[in-house]
Amino acid sequence: MTSPFNESLYNASLQALTDNGVPSELAEKASQVIASDDPTKSDLGRSDCDREIINQTMNHYWQHQKEDK
Helix, strand or coil, X not given: CXXXXXXXXXXXXXXXXXXXXXXXXXXXXXXXHHHCCCCCCHHHHCCHHHHHHHHHHHHHHHHHHHHHC
């Protein structure tokens, strides 16, 4: 059984990521992963591909944070 998709979490994540310099296509993919997380499963039920998307997203996010300082 997969965790239900959380539309509110998806929208909040997408907005926060794009507002902070993450390219929209990557922000959309990461937000889909985040909105589908299952807290009852190990590593939130994320696949290797999901983890790679989140890693790429956070690299963009943190790079943008450094540029703002």
